[in-house]
Amino acid sequence: MNRLAGVTSPYLLQHADNPVDWWPWGPEAFEEAKRRDVPVLLSVGYSACHWCHVMAHESFEDQDTADYLNTHFVSVKVDREERPDVDAVYMEAVQAATGQGGWPMTVFLTPDAEPFYFGTYFPPAPRHGMPSFRQVLEGVQQAWSTRRDEVGEVAGKIVRDLAQREIGPQGTRPPGERELAQALLGLTREYDAQRGGFGGAPKFPPSMVLEFLLRHHARTGAEGALQMAQDTCERMARGGLYDQLGGGFARYSVDRDWIVPHFEKMLYDNALLCRVYAHLWRATGSELARRVALETADFMVRELRTDEGGFASALDADSDDGSGRHVEGAYYVWTPEQLTGALGESDARLAVQFFGVTDEGTFEHGQSVLQLSQEEGVFDAEQIAAVKRRLLDARARRPAPGRDDKVVAAWNGLAIAALAETGAYFDRPDLTEAALGAADLLVRVHLDEHARLARTSKDGRVGANSGVLEDYADVAEGFLALASVTGEGVWLEFAGLLVDQVLARFTDPATGALYDTAADAEQLIRRPQDPTDNATPSGWSAAAGALLGYAAQTGSEPHRTAAERALGVVQALGPRVPRFIGWGLAVAEALLDGPREIAVVGPSLADPATTALHRTALLGTAPGAVVAVGTPDGEEFPLLADRPLVSGRATAYVCRDFTCDAPTTDPDRLRTALESP
Numbered sequence: 001m002n003r004l005a006g007v008t009s010p011y012l013l014q015h016a017d018n019p020v021d022w023w024p025w026g027p028e029a030f031e032e033a034k035r036r037d038v039p040v041l042l043s044v045g046y047s048a049c050h051w052c053h054v055m056a057h058e059s060f061e062d063q064d065t066a067d068y069l070n071t072h073f074v075s076v077k078v079d080r081e082e083r084p085d086v087d088a089v090y091m092e093a094v095q096a097a098t099g100q101g102g103w104p105m106t107v108f109l110t111p112d113a114e115p116f117y118f119g120t121y122f123p124p125a126p127r128h129g130m131p132s133f134r135q136v137l138e139g140v141q142q143a144w145s146t147r148r149d150e151v152g153e154v155a156g157k158i159v160r161d162l163a164q165r166e167i168g169p170q171g172t173r174p175p176g177e178r179e180l181a182q183a184l185l186g187l188t189r190e191y192d193a194q195r196g197g198f199g200g201a202p203k204f205p206p207s208m209v210l211e212f213l214l215r216h217h218a219r220t221g222a223e224g225a226l227q228m229a230q231d232t233c234e235r236m237a238r239g240g241l242y243d244q245l246g247g248g249f250a251r252y253s254v255d256r257d258w259i260v261p262h263f264e265k266m267l268y269d270n271a272l273l274c275r276v277y278a279h280l281w282r283a284t285g286s287e288l289a290r291r292v293a294l295e296t297a298d299f300m301v302r303e304l305r306t307d308e309g310g311f312a313s314a315l316d317a318d319s320d321d322g323s324g325r326h327v328e329g330a331y332y333v334w335t336p337e338q339l340t341g342a343l344g345e346s347d348a349r350l351a352v353q354f355f356g357v358t359d360e361g362t363f364e365h366g367q368s369v370l371q372l373s374q375e376e377g378v379f380d381a382e383q384i385a386a387v388k389r390r391l392l393d394a395r396a397r398r399p400a401p402g403r404d405d406k407v408v409a410a411w412n413g414l415a416i417a418a419l420a421e422t423g424a425y426f427d428r429p430d431l432t433e434a435a436l437g438a439a440d441l442l443v444r445v446h447l448d449e450h451a452r453l454a455r456t457s458k459d460g461r462v463g464a465n466s467g468v469l470e471d472y473a474d475v476a477e478g479f480l481a482l483a484s485v486t487g488e489g490v491w492l493e494f495a496g497l498l499v500d501q502v503l504a505r506f507t508d509p510a511t512g513a514l515y516d517t518a519a520d521a522e523q524l525i526r527r528p529q530d531p532t533d534n535a536t537p538s539g540w541s542a543a544a545g546a547l548l549g550y551a552a553q554t555g556s557e558p559h560r561t562a563a564e565r566a567l568g569v570v571q572a573l574g575p576r577v578p579r580f581i582g583w584g585l586a587v588a589e590a591l592l593d594g595p596r597e598i599a600v601v602g603p604s605l606a607d608p609a610t611t612a613l614h615r616t617a618l619l620g621t622a623p624g625a626v627v628a629v630g631t632p633d634g635e636e637f638p639l640l641a642d643r644p645l646v647s648g649r650a651t652a653y654v655c656r657d658f659t660c661d662a663p664t665t666d667p668d669r670l671r672t673a674l675e676s677p
Helices: 010-014 027-036 050-060 063-072 084-098 133-146 148-163 177-190 207-220 223-238 267-284 287-304 336-343 345-355 381-396 409-425 429-446 469-486 490-506 539-554 557-566 568-573 582-593 608-618 667-675
Strands: 022-024 040-045 074-079 105-109 115-119 312-315 318-320 326-328 403-408 456-458 597-601 626-630 651-656
Touching (some): 010 403, 022 027, 027 074, 050 063, 063 133, 084 105, 084 115, 084 148, 115 133, 115 148, 133 148, 177 207, 207 223, 207 267, 207 582, 223 267, 223 287, 267 287, 267 312, 287 312, 287 429, 336 345, 409 469, 409 608, 429 469, 429 490, 469 490, 469 539, 490 539, 490 557, 539 557, 539 582, 557 568, 597 608, 608 626
Parallel strands (some): 022 074, 040 074
Antiparallel strands (some): 105 115, 403 456
């Protein structure tokens, strides 16, 4: 029986034809394990994961391995992107037991879903001190058969240890000036002044930390914060992490210099970084930031947008190298000979110099990842643009990486915010329309009549898994950005429905602490809860930001109070681990600044003077500022209430806590007001 054939997860569908008798996560699998009195093999991964593909080919496609698994285990396959709650709970156990984690994640469970043995990738034969997967399976099966009491004791201890890790608010107030200054100092100590970014290899794009640095500079004028953000953005954009031909960023760099990426391209990275570069341009006018923001937005629309208007999750790292083998990075790397074949000798010599291609290669087998020359100004811009177009055309004839077509609510929320703002900043209404299309899909397909979100959809068909905290928070963030950009109050209403769900179903009413799953969600061995950022903003910090933004738009005291209570954990963790709570620090910057509420009223949204004030408001760098635009009787936005035109002309009001400065009809005066502390 092929139990994976009808699922919506592309990752699970990749395994549907394995000889392993896979079960999707659910009570039926654990009931089967109890009936047969066998342990459960839990295998967690995602479709763009290189080592997941490797282990699948080596072990899960092997008939002998599958026969052993089918005899002695119930095998459960989980897409971590569809079930982040399952992934988080067992990854916490893996990291606690081994000190490290990653994907594929391999966990052995009792039929009560209690973990007792852990690992990640296991090779088909012993390698580098690592046992083979078959050895692991045989060892686990023997322990289960002959030392059941010991297995039960281990599992019970792990579950008890996890239960003790529940996180309260940890702080009695939001972070203030002192804590944010300490966080900045901590980041300065970890900053790689030579290469940009933080820490060593592998080096990940610090998207949430960059947002904090930009907001901190905007609020305080701290030049060091801006310099770290600016230098890091430049180094990432010039390196191999960034696709110099097609735009968009890879998941991370395997080296400290941003040269060789892990080639998978994720929607969430590109949404976050598109917004970072747009905000960097807003702060500095950097032409590089402008180009990267727009190219990244265009990449998302061109390569990740689905037929239904949403955005697909990822592009694989691997693709066919032309010989039938799936190889990491094959789509993106070049040799000098390949450049000559695509461009001819003269232009190939130019490309070699401009993109840093060498005979030895900067990647593997004499291949190079394209980088941007530090001396790009000496090259003819039109000639380089023509070379890029021709190389992009040549690359398009290569076998393309696979695409994970599932639409994840949270990541689409991040993309909506990025595309809405980038479209507004750079007068690209097509990008704003793309954001509206994704928002419409989320409302039509993911949001039910009770304002409950589904985590995923595919091909317009909603998935079975409930949304988690980050889904509600990030989608609300996207809807709030759309409301500010478009002046359509319906998006503020939808955001309100989602943040109310956060208060009702994800928040501890006694402490204000937040959980990643709803109170009425499936009960796992522990209710997952994590305020620290990973590849995306934590659900906790994202919820604090959405609650604060909604409160600023509406004047709702309960939502503001909830945001402040949620930020208590940032007060405790921000000075100690600023790299891992960057979005919480960014939200705290908005709280310290107000955040500012900007109401723009005009005779109509099409009025040129209204448009000029609206654009000025959107381009203001005040941290977390919210914008409402409409006519004086615009009932959809509470900020517009009792805000008349001045002398019949379009007028802007800058407020904090719904207390406003003197109104102005002059965009320059509005700009000055938004730049002042």
